[in-house]
Amino acid sequence: MRHNFGIGTFGIGTFGIGTFGIGTFGLDMRCVICKQAEVEPGTATVTLERGGMTLVVKHGLARVCPNCGEEYIDEEAAAQVMETAEQAFRSGVQVDVRDYAFTA
Secondary structure (H helix, E strand, C coil): CEEECCCCCCCHHHCCCCCCEEECCCCCCECCCCCCCECEEEEEEEEEEECCEEEEEEEEEEEECCCCCCEEEEHHHHHHHHHHHHHHHHCCCCEEEEEHHHCC
């Protein structure tokens, strides 16, 4: 999944609900896309783009819908990924692939 953040700064508020929802997820959260199944613990790969930089973070903590595959990144995980993206952008990274376990 790819997320283009444009020219502004990375911000959790820019994610919204959809392929990359953010929030505190209970065990009984129903998928907001297909509305057919309860999401389950899992992982997601997130691709962020900004000003010519591409950052891929693999194995991010997520809740995943077993019916449609929709992924919802945990709020804490999203904040860590966003901080990593901001640091990478400031340091002039063009392309980087990281494992979530090593972003903190």
